[in-house]
Amino acid sequence: MSEPFSSLTSDMTELILSHLPVPSLLRASAVCKHWHALISSPTFPPLHPDHHRRPWFFLHGLHNISPKNNQSFAFDPSSDSWFSLLPPSAHDFSGTAGFLFSTAPSFSFSPLLINPRWLPTSPLHYSRINPLLGVFFSRASSSPTKPSFIIVGGVRFIGGLVDIEDRLAVEIYDPCTDSWDLAPPLPADFRSGNSSQTLSSALFDGRFFVFGIYSFFVSSFDLGTRVWSQVQTLRPPGVLFAFLIACQELLVLAGMCNGPRGPSFTIWRVDEKSMEFSEITIMPQDLLYGLVDYEEDDKFASLKCVGTGSLLYVFNEEYHKKYPACVCEIGKGGDSSKCSWRRVPPLASTVNKFHKVISFCSTVSQRNIFGDEDYGINSMM
Template sequence: MTEFSNLSSDLTELILSYLPIPTLIRASTVCRLWCSIIFSPAFSATPTQIYHQKHPWFFLYGLHNTSSKNNQSFAFDPLSNLWFRLPTFPIHHQPASSCFLGADGFFLTTAPNFGYSRILKRSWRATSPLRFSRINPLLGVFGDGSGLPKFIVVGGVRFIGNLVDIEDRLAVEIYNPHLDSWELCPPLPADFRSGNSSQSLSSALFGGRFYVFGIYSCFVSSFDLLKHVWSEVQTLRPPGVVFSFLIACQDRLVLAGICNAPVGPSFNLWKIDEETMEFSEIAIMPQDLLYSLFDSDEDDKFASLKCVGMGNLIYVFNEEYHKKYPACVCEISSESVKCNWRRVPPLPSPVNKFHKVISFCSTVSLPDILGPVL
């Protein structure tokens, strides 16, 4: 047999490319050759590494209202099936929980000033102020081909004195990174006025549009990122739905939520036609998996369920502390609409009790973690 050290660099690169990111990080310390291969820009562009990037990680950030020392941050890699504990922000950079959010690749804060940090870099950047300082808005991250992130901020609420101004719909704002300025756009349609924060709405970036969906109202409308106009408000409510979340998957819009079925509550997935807003069922979570996320028989136990997704993965988790925030994941096949459900391992102990849990998905590549080679 040929020793591994005697293999050609091309063959060594091919073998290394099959390793998941956490293993690659360790492999990069083995020798200079492996390090140079793993750090090279061409390595991240190999088909296998691109395949890995299509399996987004699940990020969970727990915030404690009174002691930022109790904040914790975790990331789950679906390919290695492992959780990783992330460092939290320095104390002087800890944002208030009411305005701290996550979106693909970024942590963001909206009040009193807008700022952002790449999730694995911890380098906080401030932008010019929003025209309307707000809390609990919907946030989206998209690009214009220049490599710089653009942000869209939709809805949310602001305070007048100590009271929430429920009448102000707040204009949509889009950040231009080249000019460090915010462009004002039409606000959310009036149909969403009674619940215009991220606590009652979900959002999805798909096909050049930013979709806003009422978790309980089932109203849906989309904002055209080029024309800066809102579509007509429609209702998207499959039979029996109690509450649901709209998710942008790799090649489709998916609705995921709790449904009252004749045999009892179920967690269903529906494929959505973005042109007609018609739906067709994709899958139902196995009952034993659904009930493994809870340990009580209370009528409102499902209210603590949250759902996020990206690529071909959808994560469902319980926001309550009593079971240490259990989660499961569904992988949707791209070739055929088939789903594979499984439990996510428990969070690494110790796990604190949080007042707010922020969760989102993000693609992760080697440069995100390793940075440029020196």
């Protein structure tokens, strides 16, 4: 450490470090034991609000034959940079709202840490893989500051075969009692595809919305009454596939279209009560074609979209272009004049080819990265 910094008091050093974004904090924490102790302390000042509001994009690649080829990456929009993470030990997992989740062979979760520390819960009533997951805070809970989890859909193996006809009940986890409550399953309209591979979801205004990426069916589960709404169809003209996302105070639909002007990736604002929609923004053509290979017949089929807060990330989950991505920042209130698109910098040249890609979007803070005894696993139960 240089002489000027070594002469500063701990309080002054902490104040200077608190202005750094998370990637810089990661590097700073490796400088010396003193800096690491300051940054990882539960009393370290929280990051600037801008860093909390700008969600990160996480990309996890799984290799079926050689787990040593698994890789995990995170993109920080504030610094416009990627950095590598240690791949989670679980094979089937997902993430949202600052947590990682694994449902196989049993349900466990971890705060979104560089080194995940998995905490198992009591067993699910119905074991499942690839379900939809949500995190919410219940005012009715005896401890409203502890998050509850909701699990919807998913598939399970029976006799070594996947049973896609079994409508698994909704399960809601109470962290105070370490127990799972059962609720009605997804409506029967979703029977033919009930995993996160064919459905998208959004927690919005006290309801858990489920949307068919290809079927365009939509229904919402009221977290208070625990009742599903009537199934409706949400399909703008020309849309081929789409994803439903909670974005700031908006419910938005983002999807690939074929229209009079040719292919486009469009974002619509959705009225959560009437399911009526209105266009917000269209991805610039140069960004759209930068995500795909011109020579492929079905070039847009591998595009995916995740998002939260004010950001939506669109990416290609195929390897041929090393998983390119772009990001859209939604203007407040869905103001189309204030929406902006930009390309996400490419991943490093040492990206492996994966059999499966897991992606999600989540806000982070230094307590997610370094851990916090008052927030982390020890305080959950």
